[in-house]
């Protein structure tokens with residue numbers, strides 16, 4: 001695990017335990033049901049290389065975020081890019097394109 005940087009822990013990283021939890025999305029800060037985003041994208045888990053390299057716990061590290069922010073992340077970046085460049089929530093928040101998107105999501109009404 002990486003040391004924490006000064007610019008804020010913006011989301012709690014955990015291994016998946018709960019489903020359909022309602023809470024505050026760390027990116028858009030709206031209160032709504034949250035979905036689980038794997039920091040090592042799920043599609044990569046079945047590859048031998050990943051199964052050898054990471055424990056089940058590491059593979060299942062992730063964050064609770066809302067569906068809309070979640071879709072925006074996967075619309076913009078493919079699995080390999082997410083794995084390489086966005087394996088910590090702070091990196092997702094620091095990406096200019098995503099930051100703009102999250103700001104837009106924050107202004108949307110919860111449906």
Ligand SMILES: [Zn+2]
Pocket residue numbers: 025026027028029030065066067068069070105
């Ligand atoms: Zn959100």
Ligand SMILES: [Zn+2]
Pocket residue numbers: 036037038070074
């Ligand atoms: Zn995801």
